[in-house]
Amino acid sequence: MRDFSDPVVAREIVHTLQAAPSSIRPTQFGPFEGNQPFVDVDEPVKFLAQPGHTAEAGSLVLSAGGSGEYQVQWNKSTPPSLPFVGGFLMHKAFLKKPAVLDDFLALVKRLAASTEGVYGDIRSMAFPGWDTPFNLSLRLPEIPNVSLYGKPYIELFGRELIERAPFLRIEQLADDLYWLQATEQVTDPVPDEVRLAIRSHFGEDAFMSGKKWRYSDGRHPTFDFSNIGRGGA
Known part of the structure; x- marks a missing residue:
């Protein structure tokens, strides 16, 4: 970051x-x-x-x-x-x-x-739930069309688990960055069975599920915020 x-x-x-x-x-x-x-x-x-x-x-x-x-x-x-x-x-x-x-x-x-x-996603605004709030300090959001997992998530899940995940397409963009695509087109709805398979692969406690968004716990990385606002010093 x-x-x-x-x-x-x-x-x-x-x-x-x-x-x-x-x-x-x-x-x-x-x-x-x-x-x-x-x-x-x-x-x-x-x-x-x-x-x-x-x-x-x-x-x-x-x-x-x-x-x-x-x-x-x-x-x-x-x-x-x-x-x-x-x-x-x-x-x-x-x-x-x-x-x-x-x-x-x-x-x-x-x-x-x-x-x-460290994290990113792409989701279609045409389908309900695209604007559901989420807190990465608790859990990842429900599976979107595209997920981007950076170093904290590589350390959390491990490269092997990420590279074997049941996404439709997996691309490594950099040493510590993966592009994980769940649908053929990013404008398609993400099937429930695909979301379930991905959540089960990594562990349900690492993700929000469906329309539920109020969580008090979950599996997540420990983010390093020490670099923010230093101005390059």
Whole structure:
């Protein structure tokens, strides 16, 4: 997990988004909404990190017009929280151009690898439960279309168990990062039997199940938050 308050890391994230294909490339940015023209990398980076400046949080939203949106955020909070890069792609953006979705998935892979992500997922907003809240300090969420498991989950489950898991597709993106795809298309519903098989493989106590989200315990990694908000120091 890299430190998003480090100007080098922040610039790398913004540059990766700027270098995306034109169909999904952000054109506007701001701290809470995309309302300023995205001309160069330096201005957006200031909302995440500035050399010699100590901050408690950083927030950046980048808009790709009607196609989608991205959010980058970190917070040196108590209790601590993981920094994240999030976003969405509108269905109309790839309905007649499937390559746009392929470009978006490739961008997610690049961002996850470059930030040394500890967890990530891709889920369709067309099906109930996509917005169910979850807490990684207790359990993983119900199985989404795509799961990204980083170093803490490799240490928790072990590489062999991850590589033998009953996902439809497993891809190693980096030394400590796996792309685990549960459906052929990320826009398909995840079958209940697939979710059950995956949860059973790793252990039910590591996951939320169905619509239930209020848990008081579970199996989870011990996250290292010591790097958050250090600014590269």
